[in-house]
Amino acid sequence: MTARRVVRAVVFVALFVYALISLYPFLWMISGAFKGRSEILEGGFLPRAFTLDTLTQTWGRLHFFDYFLNSLKVTGLTVLGVLVVYSLASYAFAVLDFPGRRILFWFFVALLFVPGITMLLPVVILEKQLGVLGTHIGLVLPFVNGTAPLTVLLLTNAYGSIPRELREAARSDGASEVRIFWSVYLPLARPAHVTVAVLTAVPTWNEYVLTRVSISDPSRYTLPLGLESLISSEVPRYNEVMAASLIIVIPVIVLFLFLQRYFVNGLVGAIKG
């Protein structure tokens, strides 16, 4: 019995240690964000002179409020685009019958294996020609396209698991295809849509690579670019950097805490599907 107790204690200690490792950079992020300019250079964990100035200054004077709105706009439009475009396509893949269905479906899924870097340069060149490089729409279009594999996989699975009898019943009541999609499939597959929305929103919110090479006008910066502009100054003020990081991370954590099961279901479903 005591041996068992020891094992349990060891298990709990190990679990707590890894929890601490998981939280480690966040804890320092929070600690740094509440320190002033002089204290950030000292080592201590708890801020001695706890201050909100760093956060408020970063939010206001360093324009993080504007970057926040830009990020919100880009993320919102991307999520909207993904939901509209791929719910339609996935509905067709799951329940409609048309020539080219299987080929197109597997084609979209196979795009998962095209590295982002292979597409990055041609996308930038194309957008320059189209004149959308450096605009928010120029970010949204490739972001939407980039989510295709995972989204199509998740939504096609979700629509495919809805009993076909429902569709046949609606058809015999004279409902059009659009009506069936809108009134039967969309409501029944709502959890899958939330999953797709969160799995799209989080990487879009954090996206940095394409954004960095395409946006040059500071008034269009998203949060990650704003953050980067802080660190590229000669002597980075880590209290401001950490405050900015906190501003980026908090919405994601809040989203995660409220919609946790959608993250979990989505990942398990996407990988097993």
Place this chain on the structure above:
Amino acid sequence: MSSLAVKDRPGRLRKEPSGGRSPRRWPGWLTGWAFVFPAVALFAVMGAYTIGSGLALSFAKWNGFTPTWNWVGVQNYLDLLYADPVLAPELRRAGWNTLQVMIAVPLLTVVISLPLAVALNSVRRLRGVLRSVYFLPYVTTGVAIYFAWRYVLEPDGAINTLLRSLGLGTLSQPQGFLGNPSTALPTLILVLVWSSVPVATLLYLSGLQAIDPHLFEAAQIDGAAPRHVLRRVIWPLLRPITAVIVLLGVRDTLHGFQIFLVMTNGGPGGHTDALALMAYRLSFFKGLAQTLGLASALGWLLFAGAVLLTLVNARMLRRVQ
């Protein structure tokens, strides 16, 4: 995916009432095409065209400004692989780093997340809270968290302070963990493991919960020691999940370079350069030099590598199942 195999033409199951004017009188395929049109159109512009022009560009030299491309055939590929005295060694070093990351990250991820999932599965209290905490690194992965890591890894950062206060001062890095050429890459590997453990743990946990609890009881009644249960019962049942985790890890290291860009930008002295980062540099940071074709060629080499590794992995996956 079974739904894809279902064959029933719209309108065949049920006799249509006469005198229809509804859209279902349309040929079925037209409706189907209408539904996929936005996705296909977007892909045609953002995907097909860019993939095509990228492939073409990989056979040319161009700096992004001159009106014409100079066609050079496969020269870009040859330059990268062995012909160019500067690029080829650079590629080899970046490739070696990428390979190390590609092997170490999935391996360490499995080594950490499997015991973690088993431990988490064995406790009832706090399981939900701990799972949320473990999952945080995944949802927040990105620039912000990489900067936080940079902050704690600085020469005067939290990790050095921690090591010194624990009396492990010899392990501390006066140049910072990212500033020392010999610790920079291992440090990045550990940060990558840190951000890939959440998904792996979650997958293992869902796999463990799917295992019939009677199996454990049977093993216990037979007097099997816990480590035998782990090795003989749990590990074989979780092998498909392990294969998926390895596949994801390999894919992520080949595709992803944000962490390299943000945390070290390949430094110090190229010790943390990666293939995708090299392609990024050739794409956007060579000014007027004609490197865009080289960048495209490297992108396609990466693509070929990804496909190859996926096929190998899928084969191994089939064998273990």
